[in-house]
Amino acid sequence: MINLNLYGWNDKLNHLKQLSNYKALSYGRVVVVNRTCNEVISENGMFQCELTGNMIFGKLDFELPCVGDWIIFQSFDENKGVIVDMLPRERILYRKKSGTVADKQAIASYVDKAFIVQSLDDNFNARRAERFMVQILEEDIKPVLVLNKTDLGFDRQRIDEAIKHITHHIPVFFTSIHQPQTINQLRESISEGETVVFVGSSGVGKSSLVNALCEQSILLTSDISQSTGKGRHTSTRREMVLMNGSGILIDTPGVREFGLAIDSPDSLTDMLELSDYTGSCRFADCTHTNEPDCAVIEAVQDGTLDSKVYESYLKLRREMWHFSTSEYEKRKRDKFFSKLVDEVKKRKASF
Ligand SMILES: Nc1nc2c(ncn2[C@@H]2O[C@H](COP(=O)(O)OP(=O)(O)O)[C@@H](O)[C@H]2O)c(=O)[nH]1
Ligand SMILES: [Mg+2]
Ligand SMILES: [Zn+2]
Incomplete structure (x- = not known):
């Protein structure tokens, strides 16, 4: 029997598992993701698990199991299984x-x-x-x-x-x-x-x-x-x-391009230690780009703030803004599609 606590299993995860319709089945953690099957470590050893159609259908790529996910599976062989559910993800x-x-x-x-x-x-x-x-x-x-x-x-x-x-x-x-x-x-x-x-x-x-x-x-x-x-x-x-x-x-294999897949740029000033300055700008909603009496720009000018850090801040912020708009676009698109599906269902029902 493998002790999954060593793999990070804990009371909280156990509680989440009890909420699943499949709580009686085996569970484990995804160790390797391959195109058609995932390797899952469970209390009974390593299993090669496939995904059910339901798991794949209607999901975006990033919603499919990745390394580290905790999943529930139905075993059908000594070391094979089918993934039927995934515990809600955290810290991805x-x-x-x-x-x-x-x-x-x-x-x-x-x-x-x-x-x-x-x-x-x-x-x-x-x-x-x-x-x-x-x-x-x-x-x-x-x-x-x-x-x-x-x-x-x-x-x-x-x-x-x-x-x-x-x-x-x-x-x-x-x-x-x-x-x-x-x-x-x-x-x-x-x-x-x-x-x-x-x-x-x-x-x-x-x-x-x-x-x-x-x-x-x-x-x-x-x-x-x-x-x-x-x-x-x-x-x-x-x-x-x-x-x-x-x-x-x-x-992980080399990650050259690590996109900022987040949509709350607010904390950026804190992370790059710009908060000391942002509080002293004349305008509360200062964008620190071209406003008069901007404490950030002044700090760059007098050399207390490294201009490279400032440029990096602007660049990261732009990327985040870009991401949040596209996330919004995506949600709009998803809404549109689910409406479409509803209408098709309605039409079918009226036949
Ligand atoms: N000199 C030196 N070479 C290292 C060190 N760590 C890794 N390497 C070498 O760097 C190369 C790439 O290492 P690898 O672990 O494959 O890098 P990865 O692509 O980040 O996984 C290999 O030739 C390693 O032997 C180190 O601390 N010092
Ligand atoms: Mg490597
Ligand atoms: Zn400012």
């Missing part, structure tokens, strides 16, 4: 689907912490760290900045300076897979039953860190190919692994 990490603007894709759910991994070479980018942090905080997930590959040598002062405005909201770890004590420190920050998702560009060392934290090679890393000298990208599927006596780690 979304990413913008490539090609479409507002469509989002669920990366992982029931996430407690997100490790934003960057490597201390050209990959280090304070703007990208801000972007990840903002979205993660919006989802009530704790962001953690993991700056990896310290062994390559880096300018600590420059890094500290670049991230000083966000460190109130985000703990920072400096790691190297070649320096075990840095991995131990990271491991100690993860508690039992806690779900940690790793995000960041491809090649920064996410899979290597997961392997190092688990003290075994569970995931494939993109080691430099002997023949071409180029790195290979091998972790194409999202994977969830259990750490000995500790948390649950979810690796």
Whole structure:
């Protein structure tokens, strides 16, 4: 019998399960999502589960089970099952689907912490760290900045300076897979039953860190190919692994484009430490773009506020606004479709 508490199962989830029509069936957590079937860890081991037509029909992509979801399934073989229900989702990490603007894709759910991994070479980018942090905080997930590959040598002062405005909201770890004590420190920050998702560009060392934290090679890393000298990208599927006596780690393939799939830009000023200034603008509804006596613009002008942080703020805000309008458009569209369905039903009934 597998103890699902180690995978994050708790009283609250158990209560939610009792509300399902299928409460008598088996339950488990999605570990890997494939096109046609999901791997689910349950009290009786791993099951390959398909989705019922009802589960798929009428659902948008991001509403389908993702890694981390808790689902209820009917088992029909020693290790096969059909997913019949999904517990209400919490703390989901979304990413913008490539090609479409507002469509989002669920990366992982029931996430407690997100490790934003960057490597201390050209990959280090304070703007990208801000972007990840903002979205993660919006989802009530704790962001953690993991700056990896310290062994390559880096300018600590420059890094500290670049991230000083966000460190109130985000703990920072400096790691190297070649320096075990840095991995131990990271491991100690993860508690039992806690779900940690790793995000960041491809090649920064996410899979290597997961392997190092688990003290075994569970995931494939993109080691430099002997023949071409180029790195290979091998972790194409999202994977969830259990750490000995500790948390649950979810690796993701490189997420280059992490869209802001949220629609409340208000907290942005707080996250980027602009609230100190926004309170002193002349107008209460100041947009901090072209108003007279705008304390934010003044702070940029006199150098107390880094102009890069200000630009980042404007950019993220624009994106959020864009998203909220498209969400609104989408809801309008959904309403239109459900009306259409109602009318078709009515017409059918009158035949
Ligand atoms: N020097 C150094 N290389 C690392 C470190 N962590 C990972 N790597 C290397 O970086 C490459 C990409 O690692 P991988 O874990 O596949 O990155 P991912 O794409 O983020 O999962 C591999 O060649 C790793 O061996 C580190 O701390 N220091
Ligand atoms: Mg990887
Ligand atoms: Zn202002």
